[in-house]
Amino acid sequence: MTETTALVTGANKGIGREVAARLAERGMTVLLACRDRRRGELAAREIGGDVHALLLDVTDEGTIRAAAAEVGERFGRLDVLVNNAGISGDVSAQTPSGAGLDVLREVFETNVMGPVMVTNAMLPLLRRSAAGRVVNVSSGLGSLSNMSDAAHYMSGLPPMVAYPMSKTALNALTVQYAKELAADGILVNAAAPGACATDFTKDLPFVITRTASEGAAIVVRLATLEAGGPTGGFFDDQGAVPW
Structure with missing residues (x-):
């Protein structure tokens, strides 16, 4: 794995940072992409290994194009892309009957359009790899089966648009790219890392004990699949997640 290059978006904290650290432990060159280069450089130093900060805002086509050019110039190709950057949006403003379109646009811009723009910009570099891998960090909330199954705890969660819808769309996008x-x-x-104790979940009204490191495990597993591994799937720690 010493010549494998990986790019992880939203990687200066949370699950993205843990993914970056685990890939670095495997000997990969890791590009830790985030909106604030200073924070990225700090995280890269703390992780150690062959980790480099990369300025990239998944909602800004200019920074995406610049990042792709930088990766191409420095490394010549990309072997692993992890589309991890994501936002929940204002959860209190996501009741289906009352949510404004501005909330939907904001969340979809980052969680769906972002992966499209980043993946498309990096595709020429991924196609130069002998074993390209793309992992979209989704959520169990994106499973229509779980959300509509009366026997599953997710069906009892409050109705919410924007975030769950964005992850369902990301799952559909995963299938189309796989094809x-x-x-x-x-x-x-697509990976479902589960609810982890990070800044992303700190305002939820219940205690979460699952760590970001635990959530990163399935992402890393999919990022390091051997040839002939699954594609176009949705997975968590236990295996395939129903759509």
Whole structure:
């Protein structure tokens, strides 16, 4: 893995940072992408290994293009892309009957459009890899099966648009990229890391004990699949998650 290059978006904290650290432990060159280069450089130093900060805002096409050019110039190709950056939006403003379109636009811009723009910008570099891997960090809340199954705890969660819808859309996007890129040998999968104790969940009205490191495990597993591994799937620690 010493010549493998990985890029992780939203990687200066939380699950993204843990993914970056685990990939670095495997000997990969890791590009820790985030909106604030200073924070990225600090996180890269703290992680150690062959980790480099990369300025990239998934909602800003200019920074995406610049990041792709920088990766191409410095490394020549990209082997692993982890689309981790995401936002929940204002959860209190996501009741279906009352949510404003501005909330939907904000969340979809980061959680759906962002992965599209980043993936498309990095595709020429991924196609140069002998074993390209793309992992979209989704959520169990994106499972229509779980959310509508009366026997599943998720069906009892308060109704909410924007965030769950964005993750369902990201799952659908994963399938379409997997179909297109199968001929290139690029495996594309979605990961459900579970609710972890990070800044992303700190304002929820209940205690979460699962760590970011635990949540990162399934992402790393999908990022390091052997040839012939699954593609176009949705997975958590236990295996396939129903759509």
